[in-house]
Amino acid sequence: MQGETLLEFPDNRLLIELCGPADSHLAQIEAALHVHILRRGNLLAVVGPQAAREETAQLLQALYARLEQGRPVAAAEIDAALRMGPEAEPASRSPDEQLEMFSSGPIELRTRKKTVEPRTEAQKDYVRNLFANEMAFGIGPAGTGKTYLAVAVGVTMLIGGHVDRIILSRPAVEAGERLGFLPGDMKEKVDPYMQPLYDALNDFLPGKQLAKLMEEKRIEIAPLAFMRGRTLSNAFVVLDEAQNASTMQMKMFLTRLGEGSRMVITGDRSQIDLPRGMQSGLVDAERILGGIKGISFNYFTAKDVVRHHLVARVIEAYDAADAEALARGEDQAQGNYPPRRAPGSSVRSQGRGQGRDNG
Template identity: 75%
Template structure:
């Protein structure tokens, strides 16, 4: 029988057939957090990996097919190490660990080391309010691209973290002094509805379209700090139409919902890139709200710019959805329907 390092676990060395593994966790307080309220965290690992987990004192016995047991043991060890580092465990962290597993030192790029993204082999984005970690391999590659490339595209279905991670990286680079400001933009296009004339001044009219960007920003910065930075124009949230004629230097620039930009708007936006800036374009090709017959600027940019050095293209699928698990199934159903 082989032994897993650190926790006194035993596995069938043949790696096949039913087996039982015992994991020993020395800190009972952390073990309680690992198990979760009413053992909810263990139940989630059981459900996802088709194993059975039984707690006996400070031991966890994992039973099932050898491959699943080995994977569950890795997940439980990683989650325990997360607790040892002073972090909490949420449902998304469990799902992310099951999807990804560990990262070897060989996979750690120099650009991310310089940005202090990797700690103990894990990708982490520090913001003022929280620590953000990618939860799928595609998200991890996306974050690498955001730091390594001056222009990066994130293309895929809703709920895959394209905008959320882009804003998190923008806040990280801003608070570390790598950029002087953050510019967040999206086309003010209605999603198949006609809302008519909206009341109020220009800000009141465009704010409903920009709300997802405000939501992401407020997740990473304290409310008063975000408000002060927006007042000082160090953080700008504006419709795509307001970008014409500007040169965005030393800025982290995000264009969200880029599938609703026309070809002309996309070209205009891409040519705003100035010295010392990073630009991120996110969108979902299946959710185009442009008038029938009008080509999406996102699809056009993807066709024209692929193959250019220093431009990264990152793709997501339903497997990368980090919202409610039902969202992934909904996206898959629509994709099957064509």
């Protein structure tokens, strides 16, 4: 039954931010919840079925409370709230409190430049597992925040003094192209492969501080091949694009873990760029390490994509093509991910150490 709910927002400046440029935020909510939102002075009138009105009112009030706390509201935050449902958000937490925050609830990662929040249930479970386990795998398609969130957790733990350094690594494997000889010294040769890791760090740390930390070797970015022979103690270690590590490289990397360290391995099984016939170390690690206590496996799907909305559609289209190829008995499908379960139904790192529906 159609009806109208009136909501009052006393601070007109915050109400303008809530509505967005040219009321774009209201239009986003209207399209998602199938209601009409009309602005009348410092009031918003929500018109629609009762259930939809109640959900819209709860969402608008939660977003307004966020603005009152001095936190931004943009299209991404609204999309996250629509996916996860509005929640009562706690006051900011120190990194020490975050380490103990493994129960359900909002999670914030406070870095020097911005506050990062998981935007889906899968991402929330992933972040909890990064804090809870000494070794964690994040597996899923591009754009789901696997590496971004891992680097954010690493920066949070470094700032909080829980680790002494951050080590970020990737296999130096070209994505289907042969670039040939690259000029310059060793750093200049490998930097193009490491650029996504630099991009993430630049989001979290001011430029001068990042440069100083890298000069002091407290933040290190290196190709996977440079990890051999090292013991990585008191460090937060991330291996990105792990699907392009060979089985031997993966074993070598995982055995670098030292005392006081945490290790995160991220990858996408649908984007393996290894030569034909070479087994991906990420696929082997899933098979071999699945039952080990203290190791978590978290999985993302296209529903967890937080880039442009077309990215999710592209991934879904490729997944559908893979499914059709498998149905025809063709050995071409690569992007087959375990089905998502309902939130909260996953098995955590206790016992089998896996959160199979997580992201």
